[in-house]
Amino acid sequence: xxxxxxxxxxxxxxxxxxxxxxxxxxxxxxxxxxxxxxxxxxxxxxxxxxxxxxxxxxxxxxxxxxxxxxxxxxxxxxxxxxxxxxxxxxxxxxxxxxxxxxxxxxxxxxxxxxxxxxxxxxxxxxxxxxxxxxxxxxxxxxxxxxxxxxxxxxxxxxxxxxxxxxxxxxxxxxxxxxxxxxxxxxxxxxxxxxxxxxxxxxxxxxxxxxxxxxxxxxxxxxxxxxxxxxxxxxxxxxxxxxxxxxxxxxxxxxxxxxxxxxxxxxxxxxxxxxxxxxxxxxxxxxxxxxxxxxxxxxxxxxxxxxxxxxxxxxxxxxxxxxxxxxxxxxxxxxxxxxxxxxxxxxxxxxxxxxxxxxxxxxxxxxxxxxxxxxxxxxxxxxxxxxxxxxxxxxxxxxxxxxxxxxxxxxxxxxxxxxxxxxxxxxxxxxxxxxxxxxxxxxxxxxxxxxxxxxx
Amino acid sequence: xxxxxxxxxxxxxxxxxxxxxxxxxxxxxxxxxxxxxxxxxxxxxxxxxxxxxxxxxxxxxxxxxxxxxxxxxxxxxxxxxxxxxxxxxxxxxxxxxxxxxxxxxxxxxxxxxxxxxxxxxxxxxxxxxxxxxxxxxxxxxxxxxxxxxxxxxxxxxxxxxxxxxxxxxxxxxxxxxxxxxxxxxxxxxxxxxxxxxxxxxxxxxxxxxxxxxxxxxxxxxxxxxxxxxxxxxxxxxxxxxxxxxxxxxxxxxxxxxxxxxxxxxxxxxxxxxxxxxxxxxxxxxxxxxxxxxxxxxxxxxxxxxxxxxxxxxxxxxxxxxxxxxxxxxxxxxx
Numbered sequence: 001x002x003x004x005x006x007x008x009x010x011x012x013x014x015x016x017x018x019x020x021x022x023x024x025x026x027x028x029x030x031x032x033x034x035x036x037x038x039x040x041x042x043x044x045x046x047x048x049x050x051x052x053x054x055x056x057x058x059x060x061x062x063x064x065x066x067x068x069x070x071x072x073x074x075x076x077x078x079x080x081x082x083x084x085x086x087x088x089x090x091x092x093x094x095x096x097x098x099x100x101x102x103x104x105x106x107x108x109x110x111x112x113x114x115x116x117x118x119x120x121x122x123x124x125x126x127x128x129x130x131x132x133x134x135x136x137x138x139x140x141x142x143x144x145x146x147x148x149x150x151x152x153x154x155x156x157x158x159x160x161x162x163x164x165x166x167x168x169x170x171x172x173x174x175x176x177x178x179x180x181x182x183x184x185x186x187x188x189x190x191x192x193x194x195x196x197x198x199x200x201x202x203x204x205x206x207x208x209x210x211x212x213x214x215x216x217x218x219x220x221x222x223x224x225x226x227x228x229x230x231x232x233x234x235x236x237x238x239x240x241x242x243x244x245x246x247x248x249x250x251x252x253x254x255x256x257x258x259x260x261x262x263x264x265x266x267x268x269x270x271x272x273x274x275x276x277x278x279x280x281x282x283x284x285x286x287x288x289x290x291x292x293x294x295x296x297x298x299x300x301x302x303x304x305x306x307x308x309x310x311x312x313x314x315x316x317x318x319x320x321x322x323x324x325x326x327x328x329x330x331x332x333x334x335x336x337x338x339x340x341x342x343x344x345x346x347x348x349x350x351x352x353x354x355x356x357x358x359x360x361x362x363x364x365x366x367x368x369x370x371x372x373x374x375x376x377x378x379x380x381x382x383x384x385x386x387x388x389x390x391x392x393x394x395x396x397x398x399x400x401x402x403x404x405x406x407x408x409x410x411x412x413x414x415x416x417x418x419x420x421x422x423x424x425x426x427x428x429x430x431x432x433x434x435x436x437x438x439x440x441x442x443x444x445x446x447x448x449x450x451x452x453x454x455x
Numbered sequence: 456x457x458x459x460x461x462x463x464x465x466x467x468x469x470x471x472x473x474x475x476x477x478x479x480x481x482x483x484x485x486x487x488x489x490x491x492x493x494x495x496x497x498x499x500x501x502x503x504x505x506x507x508x509x510x511x512x513x514x515x516x517x518x519x520x521x522x523x524x525x526x527x528x529x530x531x532x533x534x535x536x537x538x539x540x541x542x543x544x545x546x547x548x549x550x551x552x553x554x555x556x557x558x559x560x561x562x563x564x565x566x567x568x569x570x571x572x573x574x575x576x577x578x579x580x581x582x583x584x585x586x587x588x589x590x591x592x593x594x595x596x597x598x599x600x601x602x603x604x605x606x607x608x609x610x611x612x613x614x615x616x617x618x619x620x621x622x623x624x625x626x627x628x629x630x631x632x633x634x635x636x637x638x639x640x641x642x643x644x645x646x647x648x649x650x651x652x653x654x655x656x657x658x659x660x661x662x663x664x665x666x667x668x669x670x671x672x673x674x675x676x677x678x679x680x681x682x683x684x685x686x687x688x689x690x691x692x693x694x695x696x697x698x699x700x701x702x703x704x705x706x707x708x709x710x711x712x713x714x715x716x717x718x719x720x721x722x723x724x725x726x727x728x729x730x731x732x733x734x735x736x737x738x739x740x741x742x743x744x745x746x747x748x749x750x751x752x753x754x755x756x757x758x759x760x761x762x763x764x765x766x767x768x769x770x771x772x773x774x775x776x777x778x779x780x781x782x783x784x785x786x787x788x789x
Contacts, residue, residue, distance in 0.1 A: 257529070375750060389466075
């Protein structure tokens with residue numbers, strides 16, 4: 001790695017004592033010698049293991065649940081169903097006033113994705129819990145499912161989630177988050193060329209070294225200590241308090257040393273049910289995802305579809321950009337309404353375009369609920385935007401890097417969401433990339449600056 | 456049939472912190488009797504090194520070496536509220552809270568030192584090595600060790616401080632989308648060179664040159680570990696990863712690392728990282744959040760390089776050999 005101190009030197013105070021110094025990490029020796037303690041290193045006498053009975057169907061009505069055989073299985077201590085969860089229908093963003101509550105801790109009457117939690121089994125060993133889970137009998141009536149976002153948005157599509165009433169999230173702005181800036185139709189009318197293209201991604205996994213989980217200890221004072229690898233301590237504690245209808249003062253969360261998050265540990269899935277298990281049995285409880293659960297049950301990054309329509313001039317200026325983004329939330333909201341909205345704030349990318357129209361939709365389908373992941377709401381948008389930029393440059397016969405200089409945002413430019421640009425540095429990054437990659441661009445672009453307007 | 460070379464570029468920006476703000480983080484700082492400093496937080500270290508960065512920020516602000524600072528975090532019985540470690544917010548939000556808390560503690564520390572030295576607190580400065588000096592007369596000084604002892608046992612003062620950082624929440628205007636998503640943005644430009652085997656569809660990333668603008672490299676070695684890791688993750692996202700290979704079909708999802716593929720050590724591209732620093736107006740010592748940004752530009756850069764190599768556009772992620780071969784077949788048929 002090289003620090004290029006020549007850029008922005010006038011804006012920076014160098015020569016500090018600790019800041020800017022490559023100090024060795026205080027936690028590195030523990031990490032590399034295996035001495036760092038993670039949540040799963042807690043092992044208490046009498047600890048129970050929790051395993052989930054999961055839906056084998058993408059969409060089904062639950063006619064009945066029979067746990068009688070599972071209860072007789074050696075080592076089984078407690079079996080939990082929806083009726084045991086005090087506030088079973090929840091949504092995590094309710095803490096920042098983003099509703100409605102739309103998900104069940106344990107399925108109640110219906111399952112909406114393959115893998116959804118239906119029954120929790122607590123047993124003396126992992127093996128006993130797993131074997132007993134296989135003996136729980138659930139009678140399902142399979143319902144039509146929808147997996148494709150376009151199909152889900154059509155009239156008459158199977159309804160994924162009754163708490164929403166339609167297969168998209170209803171924002172205060174309507175069926176999508178909207179950004180309107182300038183006159184996009186006028187921009188298309190004046191453009192030398194129009195290019196409309198569609199981009200698609202598939203769900204991906206966070207793939208942390210350490211899978212999601214927690215260990216819960218019921219303390220002697222009616223409190224519960226939860227050792228967890230959540231990425232957000234109080235967010236998880238407060239949501240648990242709501243789900244369990246338990247005062248937050250009864251909950252003590254300990255964490256902060258995590259083997260990789262990437263956005264995969266912000267959903268508040270394992271803690272509430274494990275604490276409930278500890279409360280109802282009076283014993284410590286461990287609930288740790290297997291690698292298979294981490295990959296197919298815990299939320300992935302959403303699949304997204306992005307449609308971009310651009311109007312571009314022969315001289316390289318983009319004069320209009322219309323973006324329609326679709327985020328596949330799966331069966332429940334989790335953080336997806338936030339992510340789709342973040343996309344609306346991000347488009348049209350780091351470019352100054354006078355006419356912009358953005359619609360971003362959060363769509364429900366019968367698949368594993370997606371949620372936050374590194375680059376949430378932006379990563380797939382950047383893939384679409386930057387491939388589109390390459391296509392536009394080639395369409396007008398211009399070098400792709402020079403084409404970006406022409407459109408790059410600079411200090412003082414007004415963005416589509418009506419904020420003035422501050423602290424831009426795209427141009428300098430491209431100038432340095434031009435040098436580093438031996439990708440020459442015209443001198444006028446190398447003379448540009450993010451904060452001194454004019455080429 | 457041949458191995459074909461191509462080159463692609465992408466340029467991006469990325470917001471620091473939760474979209475639309477409204478995401479608080481608090482910090483508390485206090486000294487021990489012998490002048491070590493405790494920072495109490497509830498922020499989570501995901502492995503990226505948040506604790507180390509908070510220690511360096513506190514040390515710089517108080518004026519002591521980093522090894523005099525201990526981070527006590529992520530215990531809800533002791534740590535004040537942090538919204539969480541996500542949205543490229545840890546360094547920016549928690550760092551600002553730590554600075555505010557450390558400044559308050561530093562002020563008490565200087566007041567106690569001023570009483571001991573019989574000068575005004577405003578005439579004092581720290582040397583970063585654990586001493587407090589009179590400006591312009593550095594021979595007149597006192598160690599922070601002695602100041603802490605005095606505060607605890609003689610003067611009855613608590614060398615401590617409270618810190619809070621919150622960007623007020625912005626609500627998008629319904630019809631126009633007018634809003635304030637973020638206060639600062641990190642930037643990147645990435646150039647990728649690939650080889651594509653037009654017989655097998657296999658893509659080899661030869662080089663990836665990343666230029667990242669991150670506000671301020673608070674600890675350059677840790678910046679490097681995060682940016683190199685992010686660059687690898689971006690390439691993996693572009694070419695390898697999905698839990699649903701035939702999305703929207705739900706079948707064929709991987710359940711372990713034998714089925715869910717990522718590039719291994721033998722597949723690593725020659726990686727170059729160049730860092731620019733344009734300090735953000737509201738960042739701790741100018742820092743922005745590059746944690747998410749650094750994994751994004753490689754994806755479109757790889758896609759553009761594949762087109763440059765073999766002349767087919769793969770507009771669906773991941774860019775698998777199967778998709779490339781199908782596109783080449785369709786191209787040949789036209």
